[in-house]
Amino acid sequence: KCKDGLLFYIHLLGLPGFVLVRSQIAETFRGLNAAEPLVLGFIPYLWVYFALYVVLNIGCIKGIYHLLSEWSSLAVTMVTTVRKFFSLLLSVYIFSNPFTIRHWIGTVLVFLGSGLFSVDNLKIMKLNKEE
Numbered sequence: 001k002c003k004d005g006l007l008f009y010i011h012l013l014g015l016p017g018f019v020l021v022r023s024q025i026a027e028t029f030r031g032l033n034a035a036e037p038l039v040l041g042f043i044p045y046l047w048v049y050f051a052l053y054v055v056l057n058i059g060c061i062k063g064i065y066h067l068l069s070e071w072s073s074l075a076v077t078m079v080t081t082v083r084k085f086f087s088l089l090l091s092v093y094i095f096s097n098p099f100t101i102r103h104w105i106g107t108v109l110v111f112l113g114s115g116l117f118s119v120d121n122l123k124i125m126k127l128n129k130e131e
Contacts, residue, residue, distance in 0.1 A: 003069035007062065078117050085110045 018025065031046070038045030067076045085107065092099050 003062075003065040006068070007065045074117070078114055081110060082114055 032050060033044060033047075035044035035046035037043060039048055064076065064080065067079060071079075088103070091097050092103075
């Protein structure tokens with residue numbers, strides 16, 4: 001139940017791995033700096049998008065670790081799977097990406113799995129209340 005400690009150590013232990021890709025990171029930052037200025041006439045617009053991405057990602061990660069401290073790992077997996085599905089749908093809508101037969105099959109499997117999990121979880125909760 002120590003979600004903040006878990007969040008801290010997982011990210012701390014992952015930091016040394018960035019040494020292996022430092023040249024790619026530096027190249028990406030150069031690309032961000034090369035974008036046209038948008039904010040206040042001197043901040044490149046890609047840095048604004050990057051900052052927005054970082055802030056939203058922090059919120060999502062903190063939410064996932066909060067769920068991990070309160071729910072079972074299977075429940076968290078189901079929540080993240082459904083979230084990824086809605087991200088896919090948003091991608092199809094915003095970027096006009098094709099929605100193929102594989103996507104439909106995946107959609108059916110996601111909702112079938114979520115439904116089966118929900119039904120099973122309700123049965124377990126009902127059994128726990130009876131005991």
